[in-house]
């Protein structure tokens with residue numbers, strides 16, 4: 001496993017396990033436990049996924065079974081938009097996440113979207129960080145203009161920005177902004193999030209064949225090689241293992257460029273952050 005340095009001095013593993021759309025709590029606990037058994041040390045959940053309890057149970061079970069220690073794990077959760085209306089509401093929501101997870105502290109906690117009063121919510125995040133409840137704090141879906149303004153204004157610069165990053169939405173400009181402020185980029189939907197059907201793409205398949213790897217492994221390796229943390233999700237054990245096994249090959253510069261050439265720009269994104277209906281939906285209006 002390779003790691004990146006956070007601005008807190010801690011390190012983040014470059015491959016983690018995401019649990020968006022795993023609503024069944026028993027299934028979620030089982031797949032997170034399997035992922036940790038396979039070797040994953042980063043797990044990514046969120047208040048909005050409604051499965052923090054299951055992630056916490058899997059983590060406690062893995063530690064009790066001697067698979068790893070709490071210190072070796074890197075557990076991330078996120079503050080949802082409707083809990084970001086003011087400092088007190090955000091502070092209560094942070095504590096509620098910690099209670100549901102029940103693993104002592106969180107290694108990283110993110111503002112899920114740049115919506116509602118995300119500055120007030122950040123002040124509560126900063127307090128929880130300074131109190132040691134959250135070992136690092138970061139943001140998600142902060143586009144370059146928003147991230148720039150945020151980093152210039154807040155006291156604690158976010159450690160991570162988790163955004164949509166895959167070959168159909170490469171966001172090089174966003175990566176440049178994050179590098180400028182020392183914010184580690186983390187890719188959601190690194191396999192395309194169930195869209196685009198990358199697994200049938202002839203070009204991707206040819207590159208995968210050259211290396212004796214799968215298309216999924218090539219897509220994850222592409223992001224990792226450009227300095228991006230990936231958090232693929234799967235509920236299938238063989239895929240969970242496959243997605244972790246990306247350290248024994250290297251893509252050439254030409255292959256990296258060929259993969260990036262699939263970029264569709266903003267039309268390639270799944271989330272519609274610039275659309276008023278999406279904003280109102282997140283705010284619960």
Ligand SMILES: NC(=O)c1ccc[n+]([C@@H]2O[C@H](COP(=O)([O-])OP(=O)(O)OC[C@H]3O[C@@H](n4cnc5c(N)ncnc54)[C@H](OP(=O)(O)O)[C@@H]3O)[C@@H](O)[C@H]2O)c1
Pocket residue numbers: 017018019020021044045112140141162163187188189190191192193194199216217231232233234235236239240242243
């Ligand atoms: N911050 C945000 O706003 C945000 C938004 C979305 C996601 N996320 C985070 O990012 C994580 C990953 O994103 P995501 O779940 O949307 O998408 P993803 O990981 O890109 O793709 C998941 C999909 O790919 C399939 N899959 C996984 N491994 C595969 C493989 N090796 N071969 C073929 N298909 C494979 C999965 O199916 P099976 O499960 O059936 O295997 C699932 O349908 C989430 O779980 C969540 O933690 C964050």
